[in-house]
Amino acid sequence: MSTSGDGASSKQPVVYISRSEVFSASHRLHSHQLSDEENRKLYDKCNNPNGHGHNYKVEVVVRGPVDPVTGMVINLSDLKKYIDESVMSVLDHKNIDKDVPYFKDVVRYAACIQFYLIDYEMDGE
Numbered sequence: 001m002s003t004s005g006d007g008a009s010s011k012q013p014v015v016y017i018s019r020s021e022v023f024s025a026s027h028r029l030h031s032h033q034l035s036d037e038e039n040r041k042l043y044d045k046c047n048n049p050n051g052h053g054h055n056y057k058v059e060v061v062v063r064g065p066v067d068p069v070t071g072m073v074i075n076l077s078d079l080k081k082y083i084d085e086s087v088m089s090v091l092d093h094k095n096i097d098k099d100v101p102y103f104k105d106v107v108r109y110a111a112c113i114q115f116y117l118i119d120y121e122m123d124g125e
Contacts, residue, residue, distance in 0.1 A: 012065040017073050019060050021083055023092035026053040030097075031107050051095060056113065058087055087117065 028051040029043035039047045046052060060083055064073040091113070096103045102116050 012068070014063065014065050015073055017062045017076070017079070019076065019079050019083060020057055021088060022055055022057050023088055024053060024055050025091050025094050025096050025113075026051040027096045027103070028052070029107060032105065051097065056091075058083070058117065060087075 028048060029046040030039050031042075034042065060079065062074050062079060066073055090100060094100060096113070100116075103112065106112055
């Protein structure tokens with residue numbers, strides 16, 4: 001809580017803004033540390049050499065104080081642009097095994113995409 005120059009207290013509201021997008025991507029579950037036979041046994045049809053696809057939903061949540069001048073936490077157009085640049089252009093309609101360097105040596109299960117997005121944000125790429 002802050003106090004203005006005239007002694008009145010003012011508290012800036014903090015809100016959450018979220019935006020969801022859906023993207024499609026393909027991958028193959030395959031570990032380079034296992035033999036082809038072990039991979040087939042472990043991952044079954046998901047080890048298909050041609051891969052298989054999924055639809056993914058990503059939700060980005062931004063938390064912050066409302067700017068008293070703009071009335072926004074973040075400009076929604078800017079948030080959409082950030083998601084387009086950091087998620088959609090990288091993952092949508094891609095074979096993540098071949099098109100996304102991060103996944104070159106990682107078994108590509110759904111949680112790995114989540115880890116990738118967290119790493120992407122933490123690295124500020």
